[in-house]
Amino acid sequence: MEDEPERAKRWEGGYERTWEVLKEDESGSLKASVEEILFQSKRERLIKSCGQVRLGMMRHLFVVIDCSRSMEDQDLKPNRLTATVKLMEAFIDEYFDQNPISQVGIIITKNKRAEKLTDLAGNPKKHIAALKKAVDTVCLGEPSLYNSLNLALQTLKHMPGHTSREILIILSSLTTCDPANIYEMIQTLKSLKVRVSVIGLSAEVRVCTMLTRETGGSYHVILDESHFKELLLMLHVKPPPASSSSECSLIRMGFPQHTCSSLTDQDAKPSFSMALLDGSNDPGLSLGGYFCPQCHSKYMELPVECKVCGLTLVSAPHLARAFHHLFPLGVFIESPLEKLQESRFCSSCQGELKDKSMFTCPSCHSIFCVECNDFIHDSLHCCPCCVHSQNTA
């Protein structure tokens, strides 16, 4: 095996007999040990993510969905394609929620070819509409990894250097049909700093392992639908650490004002919005909207890239949405409840602490119950009591 120098040596512990980790319980099922492995990896991910790591905030992500014959398999209900498309819609919503200034494009591969379903865009509605139509596509033939990577690369290589270029492949087939050498394609991807990650629906495929290892992405094979959902939403929605070679630059952006006027206003003038150029079904004539500060063309929604002058238009809350990645909240210290002498109440929800453990914030030392801890770390991203201690400094 001379062509795999990256595999760790046995004395470094990387070549252990991985099947020995799994232990069967008395009925012969592996469920408990598998769940334990999943729980440990989730724990590690949480602890690792709270660090001073530079993140790639502006992301250009292409999602490649395999539409080959194996997607008609019914091990995910009702069939793999429908389940994948439904999870993709949830993923796109969550992705734009956490990365408001990023863009996504969707590619479909089947019948040894690849075609673009939607181009790179920052508006979730187009992608979701296209995905809803894609549920009806006929799955036939074999996927082509080379063609889909090539198609994604043609757009990604023109993206500016300070953005992160990513491709996420959802592959269910165990084969791929490529017109050229895929190892050269892997080298090209590596030189263009594109990070490719794969989620496998069937089993581990060696070419995917090589692909993800060379480009610095991650490769997972799903166990069931909830594991699929967790992989998509927990792993790929968060911004990845930026590679050391990505450039940092100042991006020129516009912050347009929203003018909303009603028919009763004397000065209200209706105007056409630039959404007409996309060929959408709206008439496009409306009273209010966002006007680009540079060329005064009108748009109905933000964030958008102005078609006339090329300026990126965002609003201040969009940038504020991404702040919690840059200033992450630290993990709270867990401790058993018996340590408290009298029964106390959770500092934020005033509920009685009745679970086995309680969580303490390391900076303000307030006590929280299990549910508040989950809520604070998943949705709120700030400790309710730290605000009080900061001001009384």
Place this chain on the structure above:
Amino acid sequence: MASEEEISLLVIVVDVNPIWWGQQAQREPQFTLSKCMDAVMVMANSHVAMNRSNKLAVIASHCQDSHFLYPSTNHRTGDNADDVCSGGDGKYELLSVANNVMAEEIRTLMSKIEVKGSSTDTLLAGSLAKALCYINRVSKELEAGQEIKSRILVIKAADDCALQYMHFMNVIFAAQKQNILMDACVLESDSGLLQQACDITGGLYLKIPQKLALAQYLLWVFLPDAEQRSQLVLPPPAHVDYRAACFCHRNLIEIGYVCSVCLSIFCNFSPICTTCETAFKIQLPQMVKGKKKKLKAS
């Protein structure tokens, strides 16, 4: 018409900044904190009286701490119910209990807390975060088949504190994700943060022209819930200024430069970002190669 299983939870966050209210008592002696609390109690009673399944919580937001006035942890156990019994005037017992608890709690709060330190700003972001945690707990404790719709009403007195911007925005986005409306009733000066909050979550923002009529505004504008508001003629939405402020001068700008690493906003190009200290690549103009001209032999 709300179905029988749908619970409507209203959380009222009252700004009880002692410095602002003290100055207010000197400016306008007719409208003091106790008058404001009377109006809040009227609003709270009306909300509970609208439907049997409505729930209530009241939080007082101080410059040192935020404190739950109702439900209160001190009066949690059933033993105290006899002490705070109804005053014998035939009022629905739940309402009189709530009023007495709120009055008692605010009295203890204002008398016990001393103003330490130099900060005089109300800790609104912290109170809103606690309100969200409370709503989260109540939603988790529901029985099967019950749905809950929550909203938060903020009664704001003092000015905004710019230091709490990030916490405030986190709270707003968390509320938007959970579909919790945020309404704001502003007593004195306009608050940009609350305008953004109401715009993003879909609530109402109103600056009251006359403080003495607070109860009237609360009952007419803020008592109906989200479904009924579509059928009423309510104050028009305020024009929200979403322009960003640059980090160097705090001016509002229309076109700015954003650092790709830390997302700080600048009005002019500078070679180093002051927040994260990254050096930027400067785009140099392309060098045009001069064409070699053929010299004509003259």
